[in-house]
Amino acid sequence: MSSIIEMPLVRLVAGFVIWSIGFVVLYAAQALGCAYGWGDWHRPALIAVYAAVLVPLTWMSLPGRNEGRSGALFAAALWANRSALLAALLVFMPVTFASLCS
Amino acid sequence: MSEQPSAIGLHKQLDAIWRTPPGLAGLSSVNHTILGKRFMMLALLFFAIGGLLSMLIRAQLATPNSAFLGPEIYNQVFTMHGTVMMFLFAIPMFEGFAIYMLPKLLGARDLAFPRLTAYGFWCYLFGGSILIVAMLMGVAPNGGWFMYTPLSSKPYTPGINADVWLLGITFVEISAVTAAVEIFVTILKMRAPGMALTRMPLFAWYMLVTAGMMIIGFPPLILGSILLEMERAFDLPFFDPTRGGDPLLWQHLFWLFGHPEVYIIFLPAAGALSTIIPVFAQRPILGYRAIIAAIVAMAFLSFGLWVHHMFTVGIPHLALAFFSAASALVAIPTAVQIFAWIGTLASGRPRWDIPMLYVAGFFVVFVIGGLTGVMLAMVPFNTQAHDSYFVVAHLHYVLVGGFVFPMLAAIYYWLPHISGRQSLYRLSIPAFWLILIGFNLTFFLMHLTGLMGMPRRISTYPSNWGWDWLNLLSSVGGFILTMGFALVLADMVLQFRFGARFRRDPWQAGTLEWATATPPPSYNLAAIPHIETRADQLQPARIGPALASGNGYLGFARNGEQETLAVDMMSGEAEQLIVLPRRSYLPLWTALATASFFLALLFKLYWLAPLGALATLVLFLFWPISLGSKSDRGPIDIGRDLAVPPDVEALNNVTVLANRTALVMNGTLFASLLFGGLFLLVVAPNWQGSNAPNLPLWTGALAMVASLSAAGAAAMAARRPGSVLPLRAGLVAAIALQSLALILLALSMGTLGDPTGHARQAMPFVTLGYAALHCGLGVIMAAHALWRHAQGYVSARRRTELVLARLWNGYAGGVVVLALGLGALLGLDGVAP
Numbered sequence: 046m047s048s049i050i051e052m053p054l055v056r057l058v059a060g061f062v063i064w065s066i067g068f069v070v071l072y073a074a075q076a077l078g079c080a081y082g083w084g085d086w087h088r089p090a091l092i093a094v095y096a097a098v099l100v101p102l103t104w105m106s107l108p109g110r111n112e113g114r115s116g117a118l119f120a121a122a123l124w125a126n127r128s129a130l131l132a133a134l135l136v137f138m139p140v141t142f143a144s145l146c147s
Numbered sequence: 148m149s150e151q152p153s154a155i156g157l158h159k160q161l162d163a164i165w166r167t168p169p170g171l172a173g174l175s176s177v178n179h180t181i182l183g184k185r186f187m188m189l190a191l192l193f194f195a196i197g198g199l200l201s202m203l204i205r206a207q208l209a210t211p212n213s214a215f216l217g218p219e220i221y222n223q224v225f226t227m228h229g230t231v232m233m234f235l236f237a238i239p240m241f242e243g244f245a246i247y248m249l250p251k252l253l254g255a256r257d258l259a260f261p262r263l264t265a266y267g268f269w270c271y272l273f274g275g276s277i278l279i280v281a282m283l284m285g286v287a288p289n290g291g292w293f294m295y296t297p298l299s300s301k302p303y304t305p306g307i308n309a310d311v312w313l314l315g316i317t318f319v320e321i322s323a324v325t326a327a328v329e330i331f332v333t334i335l336k337m338r339a340p341g342m343a344l345t346r347m348p349l350f351a352w353y354m355l356v357t358a359g360m361m362i363i364g365f366p367p368l369i370l371g372s373i374l375l376e377m378e379r380a381f382d383l384p385f386f387d388p389t390r391g392g393d394p395l396l397w398q399h400l401f402w403l404f405g406h407p408e409v410y411i412i413f414l415p416a417a418g419a420l421s422t423i424i425p426v427f428a429q430r431p432i433l434g435y436r437a438i439i440a441a442i443v444a445m446a447f448l449s450f451g452l453w454v455h456h457m458f459t460v461g462i463p464h465l466a467l468a469f470f471s472a473a474s475a476l477v478a479i480p481t482a483v484q485i486f487a488w489i490g491t492l493a494s495g496r497p498r499w500d501i502p503m504l505y506v507a508g509f510f511v512v513f514v515i516g517g518l519t520g521v522m523l524a525m526v527p528f529n530t531q532a533h534d535s536y537f538v539v540a541h542l543h544y545v546l547v548g549g550f551v552f553p554m555l556a557a558i559y560y561w562l563p564h565i566s567g568r569q570s571l572y573r574l575s576i577p578a579f580w581l582i583l584i585g586f587n588l589t590f591f592l593m594h595l596t597g598l599m600g601m602p603r604r605i606s607t608y609p610s611n612w613g614w615d616w617l618n619l620l621s622s623v624g625g626f627i628l629t630m631g632f633a634l635v636l637a638d639m640v641l642q643f644r645f646g647a648r649f650r651r652d653p654w655q656a657g658t659l660e661w662a663t664a665t666p667p668p669s670y671n672l673a674a675i676p677h678i679e680t681r682a683d684q685l686q687p688a689r690i691g692p693a694l695a696s697g698n699g700y701l702g703f704a705r706n707g708e709q710e711t712l713a714v715d716m717m718s719g720e721a722e723q724l725i726v727l728p729r730r731s732y733l734p735l736w737t738a739l740a741t742a743s744f745f746l747a748l749l750f751k752l753y754w755l756a757p758l759g760a761l762a763t764l765v766l767f768l769f770w771p772i773s774l775g776s777k778s779d780r781g782p783i784d785i786g787r788d789l790a791v792p793p794d795v796e797a798l799n800n801v802t803v804l805a806n807r808t809a810l811v812m813n814g815t816l817f818a819s820l821l822f823g824g825l826f827l828l829v830v831a832p833n834w835q836g837s838n839a840p841n842l843p844l845w846t847g848a849l850a851m852v853a854s855l856s857a858a859g860a861a862a863m864a865a866r867r868p869g870s871v872l873p874l875r876a877g878l879v880a881a882i883a884l885q886s887l888a889l890i891l892l893a894l895s896m897g898t899l900g901d902p903t904g905h906a907r908q909a910m911p912f913v914t915l916g917y918a919a920l921h922c923g924l925g926v927i928m929a930a931h932a933l934w935r936h937a938q939g940y941v942s943a944r945r946r947t948e949l950v951l952a953r954l955w956n957g958y959a960g961g962v963v964v965l966a967l968g969l970g971a972l973l974g975l976d977g978v979a980p
Contacts, residue, residue, distance in 0.1 A: 054344065054717065057439070061447035068451050068469070073825075075465050080829040091465075117345040117436045124440035132448060132476055139468030146463050 053118040060105050060122075060129030064136075067098035071137060079146035091140040098137065102130040151703070154696045157673050160704035165256070165669035167730055175730040177261035180667055182268050183247025184565065189268075190240035193275060195636075197231035200224050202629055205589070209622035211610035221606035222289035223308070227282050229292030233408070234316050235275045237550055241415035242267075242326040244557065245354050247565075249330060251660035252348055254339025254678065256671050256701075256711040257727055259332045259801040260325075262734045262770060267322035267329075269738030274318030277749070281311040288312035291604060293401050294375070296386040296394040301379045310749055313376045318745045320369055324812060327361035330354055332805045336713045339659070340700060340721040341678035348658050348683040349438060353418025356442045357411055362808060363450070364407040366816035371400030374823070374913070380748070383902050383909040385823070391906035393831040395460060396823055402453035403819070409545065410449040414442065416553035417484055420506060422683070423560050424488050426656045427503050428495030431684055434487040441480035441487075448477040458529045467526050474524030481517060485510070500654075501575045505556035508583050509548055516544025519594070534604075537597025543590045555582070555635065562639060563653055567665040568646025574638040581631030588624025592617045652688040661687035662694055674699030675712055677787065678719070700786045712785065713794055713801060723794040724783050725801065728774060737766040768931070775947075777939040796944045806951050810958050817962060820917060824910040824969045831906060839974045840899040840911045847967045850891035854922055857884035858953075858960035861929055865953040869943035874936065881929040881956050888963060889922040899970075911970035918959070918966035925959035928952045 071094050078087035105126040152160065167176040176182065203224050207216045216224060246264055250257055258264055281287050289308050290299040299309040334355045338347065347355075374385045375397060384390035386397050425432045432438070451473040458467060489510075497503070519541040523529050532538060563569050596617045601608065608614055652661040659682060663671055674694045678685075697703060700721065701710050713723040744759030775795055782790035794800040828834065857880070864877030892915050902912035932948040935941050941948055 057443055058447075061443060065447055065450065068473075072466065072469065075463065076829055079463065117439070121436040121439040121443075124437060125443045128440060128444040128480065129447070132444070132473070135476060136451065136469055136472040139465055139472065143465040143468045144463065145465050 053116070053122060056122040057118060057125055060102055060126030061132075063098060063101055063105075064129040064133050067094065067133060067137060070094050071140060075140075075145060087145055088140065091145075095133075095137045095140050098133050099130070102126065102133055106130045151697055154673070154692075157697050157702070157704070158668060158695070161670040161673055162668060164704055164707055164709055167669065172730075174735055175732045177257075177265045177728065177730050177734065178669055179246050179250055179257045179261065179264055180669065180671070182261075182264045183243050183245075185268055186239050186243025186246055186271065189272060189275070190236050190243055193231050193235035194240070196279065197228055197236055198629060198632060200228040200231065202625060204228060205622040205625035207606060208608075208618050210619065211608050211615055213607050216606065218606045219289065220285075222604075223282065223285075223287040225604060226288045226291055226312075227278070230278065230288060230312065230316070232546075233292060233412075234319055235271075235278070237412045237546070238323055238408075239271055239319075240554065241357075241412065241550075242323065242330075244419075244561075245330050245415065246326065248561070248660060249333055249351065249354060250337070251663055251667060251671050252658055252682075253334065253337060253351060254342065254659050254672065254675050254682075255333065255337040256675070256709070258329050259337055259725075259805065260329050261727055262731055263325045263329055265731075265734035266738055267325040269735055270325075270741060271319055271322035273738060273742045274315050274321070274745070277315040277318065277745070278311060281308075281315070286311065293405060294397075295401075296375065296397040299375065300386060301382075307749060310376065310379060313372045313379070314745045314749050317369055317372045317376075318741070320365060321741070323361060324365055324369075327358045327365070328805050328808050328812070331358035331362065331808055332801050334358070335716045336801050336804060337711065337725070338714050338719055339675050339678050339682075340712060340714055341676075341719050342682050342714070343719040344717055346678055346681045346719065348681075349421040349432060349435065350415075350418035350658075352439055353414045353421065353442060356446045357414045357418075360407050360411050360414070360446050360449070362812045363815050364404050364411060366404075366812055367400045367819040368404035370816050370819045370823070371397055371404075374400075376748070377913065380751070380753075381903070383913065384904075384906050385827075385909060387906075388832050390904065391827060391831055391833050391837055392909075393827055393906075395457070395830070396826055398457050398460065399453070399826065400819060400823070402456045403450075406453040406456065407446075407449045409549075410445055412546065413549040414445070416550045416557075417442075419553050419557040419560075420488060420509065421484075422656075422658060423502050423556055424491050424506060425495070425683065426560075426654050427500060427506075428491045428497050429655075430491065430495035431657075431681075432487065433490040433494065434483070435681075437483055438487055441483040444480040445477060448473055448480065452477060452524075455524060455529065458526055459533045471524055471526050475521055478517060478521050485514065500559075501570060501572065501579070502556040502560040504576070504579045505552050505559065508579065509552035509556065511583075512544055512548030512552060512586065514548075515591075516541060516546075516548045520545060532597060534602055535597035536593040536601045536603060539603055540590045540593035540597060543586075543593075547586060547590075555579075558635070558639070560654065561660075562642060563646070563649065564660060564663075564665050564667070566643045566646060567648060568642055569649055569653055570642050571638065571646060574634045574641070578631050578634035578638060581627055581634060583631075585624050585626070585628030585631055589621050589628055590624075592621045592624070596621070650688070651691045656687060657684045658682065659685060659687065662691035664691075664695065670709075672699070673697055674702030674786070676700075700789070702786050712791070713797075721785060721789055721791050723797045723800060724785055724791050725794045733766060733769055737763055737770075740766055764927075768927075771931075771935075775935070775940040776945065779942055779944050792944075795947060798946070798950065800947060802947050803950050803954075806954055810954060813958070817917060817965070820914055821965060821969055824914060824973060827906050827910060828973060833905075834907060837905045837907045838900060840908050840970060842895060842911065842967070842970045842974055843898055846891045846895045846898075847970070850888045850895065851963055851967055853884045853891065854888035854918075854925075854963040855960040857881040857888065857922075857925060857929075858956045860884060861925070861949075861953045861956035864929075864932070865946065865949040868941065868946040868949055871936075874941075874949070875933060878929045878933040878936070878952065881952065882926050882933070885922045885925040885929065885956060885959060888959075889919050889926070892916075892919040892922065892963070892966075895970075907973055911966075911973055914966040914969050918963045921955075921959040921962050925952075925956040928955040 207213050334351050377383045378385050384392045386392045386394050454470040455474045596614050601614050672694050674697045676699045709727040711725050713725050715722050740762035747755035784790050860877045860880035864874045867873040896915045900908040902909040929952045932952040935948045
């Protein structure tokens with residue numbers, strides 16, 4: 046019972062947890078790709094991670110997911126998740142154009 | 148219950164239970180009001196010391212070619228100024244404020260772990276004293292407050308200066324991590340019944356997020372300090388590039404802490420602003436939900452910008468772009484809060500009083516600091532301004548604007564709560580103007596000297612570079628600023644002596660702390676209220692007298708026990724009755740034992756250090772002796788026709804939550820260690836051709852099996868609390884298997900190769916050492932559960948000790964697997980070309 050009630054708190058931070066995981070994976074993949082010479086696969090791999098992060102964040106930012114729910118925490122969670130989506134879009138976008146290893 | 152006594156009679160009964168006697172007995176205090184005040188007073192003392200150091204800096208830089216301080220003393224002075232202000236003033240100041248305020252704001256009678264509060268205070272006092280005594284002896288740290296390697300490594304800082312920083316700060320940080328756990332648990336579990344999370348005052352939300360950030364943010368710094376001290380003391384080359392280390396690893400670990408730290412300092416101050424502004428705007432805060440979302444966003448984003456302190460070290464454009472974008476983006480949630488505060492004032496009926504002067508000062512100073520922060524987030528500008536006085540100006544605008552101005556607003560707002568008297572106002576207004584003018588004169592001009600090329604940390608400069616007048620004016624401003632702070636101090640003293648007394652709630656606030664008598668009694672509230680609306684829109688002056696008469700939960704004294712309530716984390720429904728431990732000298736003795744450990748390391752008495760650690764451990768084992776119950780009591784009356792079980796008979800109690808939180812913190816430290824190993828493998832120079840660590844397969848595999856089996860045995864014991872034989876067999880098996888794992892890991896450490904030869908041996912050496920240590924902790928937790936069971940403290944309903952044994956042994960098992968994984972990875976030939 047308690048775990049169900051606690052869900053809103055998880056929901057509040059879920060978007061930015063995904064953003065953080067994406068950040069760590071992209072930063073690590075950038076370093077590993079440079080160190081081990083991933084060559085032509087390096088950028089596509091990073092873009093794939095970028096896309097993989099955006100999918101759940103987009104889903105979590107849709108208003109329909111909170112239908113029938115009310116309360117300050119659900120509203121705050123929705124806006125926190127939308128902020129995480131915006132942060133992922135902007136912060137990770139350089140994987141599409143910035144030089145990878147220099 | 149027997150007949151309800153009068154309000155005064157109830158006060159006398161409760162005070163007899165909760166009070167700390169005067170005199171030397173005060174050393175045994177565990178009361179959050181007393182300890183919160185001690186934290187804040189000590190922090191203000193360190194603020195004064197840091198301020199004196201800043202005056203020395205400004206005296207030195209007032210004129211060119213100054214011989215006032217020599218370069219060595221100057222290095223110590225500016226290093227200590229930064230260190231004292233960041234670690235001994237800012238963090239402990241808000242910790243002390245939270246310790247004092249949170250239980251009152253939430254409707255609890257104390258924090259979740261009062262003795263831990265006391266232990267944290269003593270660690271803060273002793274650790275801070277180490278730094279100050281070292282400074283008076285002329286051996287203070289001298290490598291800058293961020294202790295960059297290789298400058299702080301042994302060859303370039305051969306004395307104990309850097310050791311003083313590493314050991315003193317780590318000692319002080321114990322108080323930060325204990326406070327973080329306590330604040331986190333208290334906010335989630337110890338609110339007044341009915342105060343759902345969505346009814347919490349914003350200050351509690353800010354502190355909840357801040358505590359979460361401290362749980363994740365402090366371990367990288369603690370790990371970095373441990374690794375650097377191990378390099379300095381035992382020559383393990385984590386940061387030495389000639390032996391496979393990398394100075395950049397220190398920068399990563401330091402700034403992984405250091406940048407979130409800025410927000411860790413700002414968020415409590417923002418919480419104070421979010422409490423004060425609605426009171427003076429005479430309307431509820433605008434955008435309660437948006438502010439919660441903004442705090443969460445700010446907390447996470449602040450962990451994604453640490454590399455903006457390292458833009459010039461030579462990293463690829465892509466990584467620069469990540470951190471630059473995140474650095475700029477964090478301005479958005481900050482702006483959400485600022486607009487919410489401005490909107491609250493604009494749509495309310497603002498009345499001006501002294502706290503609002505400082506709020507206005509905050510807006511001006513902090514917004515300037517935020518804007519120069521966005522400038523510095525841009526890589527090209529950052530490259531130009533890096534390590535110049537522009538950065539000094541920016542960081543002071545952010546930290547003084549974001550912390551000191553709100554702190555002064557908070558002092559004027561809440562000091563009447565502590566003193567029971569109101570401000571005199573005669574000195575308050577000139578003090579504010581001196582501070583505002585002095586601050587801007589000092590630091591605004593540093594933007595200009597920085598843009599004119601003046602580097603940070605130089606002890607003097609020639610007279611023909613155009614910096615003379617700007618520096619002289621900065622110094623004049625610094626002294627005006629100091630006069631302002633002196634007036635504030637005098638104002639505070641006079642308030643205690645001559646301020647007019649008042650009844651409850653002088654500001655017509657809406658939060659629960661003003662429902663207490665002022666100064667607050669030792670137990671805070673004679674009865675705990677039921678909250679039926681958002682807890683920043685209450686009427687403290689109306690409900691305070693009712694609570695003082697015992698109308699509420701626990702409105703009585705019972706069995707001489709310190710009783711308070713735990714609630715469901717989300718809904719705030721009353722869930723458990725907590726009996727808090729009474730005052731004790733144990734925290735002081737334990738902190739003294741901890742001090743012996745740190746001092747032994749500082750003075751290189753390495754034979755004594757394990758004894759200090761052992762004494763600390765033994766004393767900690769004494770802590771739970773007086774706690775718990777030898778019988779099941781079932782639901783207990785808490786008033787208002789409600790009965791709840793004692794917390795020892797519930798699984799989701801504060802002790803379990805605190806241990807889970809501590810393990811998350813511990814896991815962050817371990818993750819930072821794994822990051823360090825992988826970072827060196829991928830990035831550090833001189834790994835090609837180095838000898839791989841020799842990790843015998845059979846000892847590693849056996850250690851892994853033993854530790855995981857121990858975790859399984861402890862879990863089995865926790866599942867069978869009512870069956871004596873399986874329970875004891877499970878715990879004994881956990882002890883035996885975890886001991887075996889410990890021995891095997893120690894043997895593996897011995898076979899790795901010389902850990903001083905190369906980081907490739909040093910990293911698995913320290914990682915396996917960490918795993919062995921946690922196997923040892925698993926043994927202790929299982930043995931403790933076994934002992935408590937034998938004493939009668941464990942039953943089918945009272946099984947906290949079994950859950951803790953399961954948690955710590957499970958953690959140890961996971962750590963052993965990952966540590967051996969890192970060792971095996973570093974043993975492979977796949978070193979980056």
